[in-house]
Amino acid sequence: MDRRTTGARWRPRGGAGGVRLVTLADGAERGVRALEFRTGSGLAFEVLVDRAMDLGAAEHAGRAFGWHSRTGVRHPGLHEHADEDGLSWLRSFTGLLVTGGLDHTLFGGSVESAGYRYPPRETVRHGLHGRVANIPASLHGYGSTWEGDRCVLWAEGAVRQAAVFGENLTLTRRIEADLGGNEIRLVDTVHNPAFEPMPHMFLYHINLGWPLLDEGARFVAPVERTVWQSDSVASQGVDPLVFPPPIPGFVEQVYEHELTSGTAAIVNERLGLAVSVHWSQDEFPCFFEWLNLRAGNYAVGLEPSTHHVGGEAAARADGSMTWLEPGGVAHLPHGVPRGGALNHVDAHHHLRHPAAHPQPWLDQPAPAPIRRPFTVRDLRLATLGTRVTCTVLVQAVGSAAETEQLLALSDPLVAGVVGWADLTTPELDLARLRGTRLVGLRHGVQSEPDSRWLCRPDVRAGLRVVAAAGLTFDLLIRPDQFDAALEAVRAVPELTFVLDHLGKPPIASGETEPWASRLRSLAREPNVVAKLSGLVTEASWPQWTVADLRPYADVALSSFGPARLMYGSDWPVCLLAGTYGEVYSVADALTAHLTAAERSAIFGGTAERVCGLSHGAQSPP
Incomplete structure (x- = not known):
């Protein structure tokens, strides 16, 4: 109040x-x-x-x-x-x-x-x-x-x-x-x-x-x-x-x-x-x-x-x-974090309901540790011991039913939802979702066989509808889709694009190119921001160290700057490589050299501005 x-x-x-x-x-x-x-x-x-x-x-x-x-x-x-x-x-x-x-x-x-x-x-x-x-x-x-x-x-x-x-x-x-x-x-x-x-x-x-x-x-x-x-x-x-x-x-x-x-x-x-x-x-x-x-x-x-x-x-x-x-x-x-912000925002996590919304990739052997339901209660337990008091919940399947379920959640911890809608439908109408916690849309572009899916005329038309509705669009892309993403960003300048997981850099291999050059090209466009998220699962898990991740975080910081970066845990996917607390601590370590204002932007200010979030304190502490 x-x-x-x-x-x-x-x-x-x-x-x-x-x-x-x-x-x-x-x-x-x-x-x-x-x-x-x-x-x-x-x-x-x-x-x-x-x-x-x-x-x-x-x-x-x-x-x-x-x-x-x-x-x-x-x-x-x-x-x-x-x-x-x-x-x-x-x-x-x-x-x-x-x-x-x-x-x-x-x-x-x-x-x-x-x-x-x-x-x-x-x-x-x-x-x-x-x-x-x-x-x-x-x-x-x-x-x-x-x-x-x-x-x-x-x-x-x-x-x-x-x-x-x-x-x-x-x-x-x-x-x-x-x-x-x-x-x-x-x-x-x-x-x-x-x-x-x-x-x-x-x-x-x-x-x-x-x-x-x-x-x-x-x-x-x-x-x-x-x-x-x-x-x-x-x-x-x-x-x-x-x-x-x-x-x-x-x-x-x-x-x-x-x-x-x-x-x-x-x-x-x-x-x-x-x-x-x-x-x-x-x-x-x-x-x-x-x-x-x-x-x-x-x-x-x-x-x-x-x-x-x-x-x-x-x-x-x-x-x-x-x-x-x-x-x-x-x-x-x-008792005051080095970033100075009293509350932190986790701008990227998921919930999982495998029975209602199955995901085929979870049937492979590697994701076995996360092949179960994950609820808001699980999220609250995971964030204990961190300063996270507000989150953005991101869709996990291309399903309007899942988006409706996510929007129906009433937990105050979740301040915003990035949902899904079929961008290719000619009658795409997002007006009915006004007044909900929907802050953006995402499509699993990385799963599309066509590397130029974002350049399709029907997709471009859908992106313009997203922009007109005042929403953002999350870019979940493979390395070979950077060029198409850049074309889409330039073709729809009125839309804010959010690059998930820094475009999935090849951390496990230790290589930075051509990923770094492609990231810098996207960062030059003023309507693109990025999430400092998903890095631990791109590294060699569970043997990764902070030093393995630092070169990639440094490229993102120098390219986007703190005012266009936001922290995200990618929970529960991150559990394949580390706990929630470990991922949070990694982000803290990767940004420890920044000023208080810069850290405040990454851990909350950018997400609040881009997503239009309004949140209070999480309870319990």
Whole structure:
């Protein structure tokens, strides 16, 4: 709803959602200020103002996903940093987010402190993950604000970590969530107000618990390789990808993974619930997975970090330690994807109903894994852990009956349909489909024996009817049909053509020509856009890598530009070569070097403009 419509029905901190400041009043948490966020979508979470504005309890539609440990929330006045040989941090370790830093993270130990120029203090001794998580914040403000027709719930505060003859750093944290949204956004800025350089390390310990974490829940991330693991991995051998139920006596397992992009998720398909985390790898190049599967203490941690597992001593030794110069600032956006878009669009997927709409190619041996029905529920489960909140459903068979069935779907996840109609019929009439979710048409040109099918007069006449109806036309073509496609594009300039799967490049062979030259010729025509889709199934599956796909994506980016490219999964066909999450992560990795605006175009803006989509947030998150 827009601002006026919402304002007629809602007041800040009213029934639909808002932010409320409370003070906890019992036990070890007594005196801790907390901000209670409710977005109205079912998302609710706590901001613990007196615990560095970290996040405490969190739930969606009554289902908790933030970890609540046996320590509970503990007042920072009870914390003794040097207790228990630096491990006293574990006595306050609870909640969805615990921040590590600001001058130290990871394991404790002593480092030299000559830079502080205080002779009695030759070294500084650090505890586990540093001091910041147990320092109260100065609350600058909280409430709601309108940005156009989007209502943003927000809170902002600052944490000062300082000592005479010691470190002097300030963390300013802003937390946002949209009214009606399913996302928590953090933007952190660390400032050195001192007159000498300050050491700086930072880590987000994001902790997920039951019922999101349960037997069968999965860890999903674009892991390139695992560069380190704790000794307990070899002795216990518990799977870090699919989790077991709680295990008595379990010893924590920790992994440092090298990721191709800054994203990770925990997915519980049984609950239809997932939590995904997105960050900038420019600021957080390292990532840890923490398994604490012990009975009574059941949790998994996702940990973007500025430094590797060796910690501060190793970083100082190898020169990778971060030093903030006087007046220096480190900007640490977190929970905001590098593309900046809050919602992503999957512009190309299918549903399958083999009994009602058979497809002969599925009877071959290779497609056996997808020779079954695929429904919208299956799609929702597949998109868990991604930022996809809106899709374009594409026809799979040349059947008006299938198109009618697709248009009859009422699920809000599907915002548009690319259907089928017989372009060769003289009485082609698309007026009856106005007012539906139909955004375009497609014909399986790749299956036509005639390589010049698109040049037939009756087909050209049909394409003009499509243009007159304000629809797009998807080009699903073979390599030998590029020339005919180019002629059709030039013959019907009033029609927007959408090239599916980048015209199916020969990725498995590693060759780029003549495909690249043909693609560039199509891209020169202003009425053509393309889908960054279907690449994994053109590669050697399942052995493909991101590096195999990159040359072809780069040609498309340089030819069309982000404003004429749109992301598509090609699910469930993509399952022949990789999971939905893997395909999504590949697209993220292939576009990671682009600006926020360029990525926003590929992951939503282009599809919204070309297809005229209007969508809201998907539920559940």
